[in-house]
Amino acid sequence: MKYILLIFLLAIAILSCRKENFSDDTADGLVFSTDTLTFDTVFTTIGTATRSFKVYNREGKDLKIKRIYLAGNSGFRLNINGQAANTLSDVILAKDDSMFIFVEVKVNPLNNNNPLVILDSVIFEMVTNTHKVYLMAIGQDVHLINSEIFSGNTYWAADKPYLIYNSMLVDTGGTLTVAAGARLHFHHQSRLYVAGTLVCNGTREEPVTMQGDRLESWYADIPGQWDGIYFLPGSISNQLTHTIVKNAIIGIQSDTTGNSFSPTVSLMNVKILNMNAVGIYGRGTSVHAVNTIVANCGQFAVLVVFGGSYEFYHCTIYNDWSYGNRTTPSVVLNNYYQDVNGIYQVRPLEKATFGNCIIHGSKETELLIDAYPGSPVFEYKFDHCIIKAGADLNTSDASRFIEIFKNLSPKLKAPSAGNFEPDTLSNVINKGFFQYGNMFSTDFNGNSRISDGQPDLGAYERVDQQ
Numbered sequence: 001m002k003y004i005l006l007i008f009l010l011a012i013a014i015l016s017c018r019k020e021n022f023s024d025d026t027a028d029g030l031v032f033s034t035d036t037l038t039f040d041t042v043f044t045t046i047g048t049a050t051r052s053f054k055v056y057n058r059e060g061k062d063l064k065i066k067r068i069y070l071a072g073n074s075g076f077r078l079n080i081n082g083q084a085a086n087t088l089s090d091v092i093l094a095k096d097d098s099m100f101i102f103v104e105v106k107v108n109p110l111n112n113n114n115p116l117v118i119l120d121s122v123i124f125e126m127v128t129n130t131h132k133v134y135l136m137a138i139g140q141d142v143h144l145i146n147s148e149i150f151s152g153n154t155y156w157a158a159d160k161p162y163l164i165y166n167s168m169l170v171d172t173g174g175t176l177t178v179a180a181g182a183r184l185h186f187h188h189q190s191r192l193y194v195a196g197t198l199v200c201n202g203t204r205e206e207p208v209t210m211q212g213d214r215l216e217s218w219y220a221d222i223p224g225q226w227d228g229i230y231f232l233p234g235s236i237s238n239q240l241t242h243t244i245v246k247n248a249i250i251g252i253q254s255d256t257t258g259n260s261f262s263p264t265v266s267l268m269n270v271k272i273l274n275m276n277a278v279g280i281y282g283r284g285t286s287v288h289a290v291n292t293i294v295a296n297c298g299q300f301a302v303l304v305v306f307g308g309s310y311e312f313y314h315c316t317i318y319n320d321w322s323y324g325n326r327t328t329p330s331v332v333l334n335n336y337y338q339d340v341n342g343i344y345q346v347r348p349l350e351k352a353t354f355g356n357c358i359i360h361g362s363k364e365t366e367l368l369i370d371a372y373p374g375s376p377v378f379e380y381k382f383d384h385c386i387i388k389a390g391a392d393l394n395t396s397d398a399s400r401f402i403e404i405f406k407n408l409s410p411k412l413k414a415p416s417a418g419n420f421e422p423d424t425l426s427n428v429i430n431k432g433f434f435q436y437g438n439m440f441s442t443d444f445n446g447n448s449r450i451s452d453g454q455p456d457l458g459a460y461e462r463v464d465q466q
Helices: 002-017 434-439
Strands: 030-032 036-043 051-057 062-070 076-080 087-093 098-105 116-125 130-140 143-146 153-156 162-165 168-170 175-178 183-186 191-194 197-201 208-212 228-231 238-246 250-255 265-275 278-290 293-297 300-313 316-319 331-334 336-338 344-346 349-355 358-361 367-370 381-387 401-406 412-414 419-422
Touching: 030 130, 036 051, 036 098, 062 076, 076 116, 087 098, 098 116, 098 130, 183 191, 191 197, 228 238, 238 250, 250 265, 278 293, 293 300, 300 316, 300 336, 331 349
Parallel strands: 036 130, 143 162, 153 175, 162 183, 168 191, 175 197, 183 208, 191 228, 197 238, 208 238, 228 250, 238 265, 250 278, 265 278, 265 293, 278 300, 293 316, 300 331, 300 349, 316 358, 331 367, 349 381, 358 381, 381 401
Antiparallel strands: 030 051, 051 098, 062 087, 062 116, 076 098, 116 130, 336 344, 412 419
């Protein structure tokens, strides 16, 4: 027994005297997954999603890094191999091993309307040499709107983006006018409530844009990043011109017709893209849409319930939802609901006109007519339209379905990439009703619809390259 104890003590002594087999000086041992970590535009006061790079040990033995640290004080923050710290000393990286360096950035106000480049670097200090990985972000000041209520007349210029936290409200009697080129960014679960009036004066060259506040490229087309625009009961005379609304849950919701002779919501040259639920949601309201594209919605592109009055001319409704199995049609017309007592409440659908439109998508039937049995007022008309429809949709009523091109593929250029223009062999070419084309004689891109006397269906006129 005493011999076993002696051998054990001797082994401990040998191990305690043995020199560690690592190198603390190498020119080529550290290898990096990138030499520059680049961030997309970062709004001041909020941080970015975390990005990372890897550090590899290719030396063939353990490496001792004397110090890893952030060179400057620019708003970048580090997590070094699981430790939240901007500096860490005596880091051992085993041979043939690697570690992650996670980086995020928060930019302080810049007092400048123009974007500015934010630079820094992560230093890896050995005994006789150092390595650097450069960090670069674009900082952008914003107008921060946090749970604010706007009364009276308010004008938003396009000098720098607007960041909306915790929603906002345009109050009754107030008008918010948004200038061409303005960018509105909404934080998660934020919404634009309108009890008064919203006017977006975008142009073809400088549209008004409403989207989420994550600007990393991965978020470019991700639905559900914010809640959307909600026109409350009583809201009147809202006008959106050359406006892009994207990546929300419900793009535009309008609830009950306002007290106005004009439509509650007028849309001209508008794109509504990538909604988790609904593109345009009308609840007993009035919507007038021209040259409007509604695409990529998880449930409905256009949902009309509880009656109302609706007009869609030269609109492209193209719902090829790619984030899951969509079970609902793109367009639904309805005039009733069941109240809390289980009683059906029926309201008149005074008008639902679709002229020179495209209604297409990935389902067999993309249109549902849901009228309460015996409804006295349920007026709708599809006039010169492409409609994707199965046997469950009866289009034989010539007073309601006029020149319908049933189940023809519109053959657009690249809908999955956001290009809804007609391709060379498109089935929308020259199939429009001239009266509608003459009423709205220029398409989304400003091209003439009537120069050849035969307007195309949808928001875009096919123009051959000269």
